[in-house]
Structure formats: C-alpha cells, structure tokens
Amino acid sequence: MKFPRLLRLALLLLPLAGALLLSACHRDTLPFKLTDISGHMPDLAFQLTDDHGKAVSAADYRGKVLLLYFGYTHCPDVCPLTLAQLHVALQKLGQPGDDVRILFVSVDPARDTPAVLHAYVNAFDKRAVGLTGSPRAIEALSKRYRSAFTREPSGKDGNYEVTHSSAIYVFDRDGRARVLSTPGTPQADLVHDLQLLLTSGASA
C-alpha cells in the first residue's frame, strides 16, 4: 500500500503544526478576563530577603503562579483587605491553589523586618511570602513594573504612612507577567485567570 505523497507530507507536518499552535496558545492567547499584560511587562526578577531571613530571587519561585503586591504591615486598611481578598481567591481554587504564591513586597523596609513580615503574611494565608530588602532593591522591583511608593511625613508620634500602588501583578509558572488585577476587579475574574494559568502548565 502506498500513501499518496501529499498525504505523507501532511502526516509528517501535523505534529509540528500542532506543537506550534499549542505554544502560540500557551504564550499569547489565553482568554484572560483581567487586563492582559503578556509581553508588555518584563519577566519577574529580584534579589530580596524572604520572611525567614533568607536571600531569595525570582528563580526560587519558578513553577508557581505568582501574585505580586506591594504594601506594608503598618497599613491597617487597604493592604489587609487586599491580602484577605487574595486569600479568599486562593481558597476558591481548592487544591490547585497550593501552586500559587502571594509575594507581598514591603515598601517600608525600615519597619518591616522578616519577623514582622512573617507573622503578618501568615495571618492571611500560608501561601503568602513576605519580601523585604534594601531600599534600592525594592525600588528596582517597583520601577520594573512601573509601580511607585512614597513615604508620607511622620506624625507627632513618629508614625507614618506609605502611599503605594494598589496593583496586583500576576505571573505564570515561568515568571512571565500575564495579567494585572486591582482590589476593585471582580474576584471571579481573578479566580478565572488563575485557573487558566494553573492549567496551562509549566512549559518552556
């Protein structure tokens, strides 16, 4: 039995075409509900200290879907609200949610020691990691994502607030920036997009 030449060629090319299509889907065309920033923001990169006092870099979190959020522990309202909302979103994911990490980057390294951060992030979710470091390292990460923060003047009691970006940056398992969330976006949209990223697997 002889296959017609054209059919043989088509059969040979089929897996190749399939692979191309799959990688294109994985890379660019996930049907996100949140603001898609794929290709518009740099891959995750930082050199910071985690809430156990260990030096860490973005490579330590490869394989996890990441939620990056800038805040500080003396922030009594918006930061806890955001972290509580992220906790609830992770709970909705069920077991697969264990492959997500919340990276809470302190914009107040003067007060946020690893120990303070450890108690703080764990009060919200065991999958949350507190990150701190030198002002320069934190500013570099903030600038990388066009985020900003400003320390406000101290009150008479020496207490001060830090005005900071409210964005939550979502990264895939390969450390690529994929979507942008804010505290105001519907939680179902965040859960939807996290599910997409969790099931799209760790390739590359």
Add this chain to the structure above:
Amino acid sequence: MNRTAPFLIAGLLAGLLGSNLAHAAGATHVTASHAWIRVLPGALPAGAYVVLRNDGGAPVALTGASSPAYGMAMLHQSSGAGGMSRMTMVDALTIPAHGTQTLAPGGYHLMLMDAKRPVQPGERVRITLQFRDGSTLPVDFIARPANALGDQG
C-alpha cells in the same frame, strides 16, 4: 469639710447633668451595627469598621473615638485614586439625617494604635464614638482574624 460638701454635690450634679445632656444630643439618634475590628499580629495598627444609622432629623458628625484597649484611635479614609492606595486623616464624618454612614474596608475606618495588650479574634472590644456636639456612643466591636472580610463569615 462641711463647707465644701454642698459644692461637691453641686459639682457632681452638674457633671451628671452635663453627661445626660451630652447623651441627649446626636448620639441618642445613632445606632451602630456590624461593628468589627480586623486584628493584625503583634503591635500593628488595626482597622475598625461599623455601620452607623441616624434616625434623627438632623445630621450628626462623627469626630473621633477612644477605647480602653488602645492608646489611640483615629478616623481615617483610604482612597485609591490613580491606582495609588493612600490614607488620609478625616476631621469629621457626617451621618445624614434619617440615613446611614458606613465605615468599611477600603474606605472610612478607625485606625486603632498601641494596643494595651494583644486583642484576640472573638473578643469584644468597647470603642466609644465621639460626636461633634460632645455626645458619645459606646459600641462593642467584635475582633475578627486578619483575613476576615466582614463582621461575620
């Protein structure tokens, strides 16, 4: 001793009368519900939230609060203009006549600082709300865990 007694009694009476008058003002028309505190670890400041209802015919202005459990309580507002989270002090918050005013996460809240001792989730904490006319309203707030989204559930 005998000579000062009448003055003392008069003073006490005036004090009682004064506090009664204070209670007869704005606070008598205000009721509080869904009062809760988000407890954070260690000595970190906590946010307190409540829904205030004014059944009176005149607006009532909330100007402050105090609690035996905390060294300081301040009225604050969070805002998110331009994608930036910011916190500002609020001098007064009006509860409209026959209306409600809500202190909720991400908006108006009481910032509680310098806890006298660690507050545990499940505890009830007394916070006395102060109004512009000098009247006060004691409210029991339920302490909730850090990752709570409201006064229950």
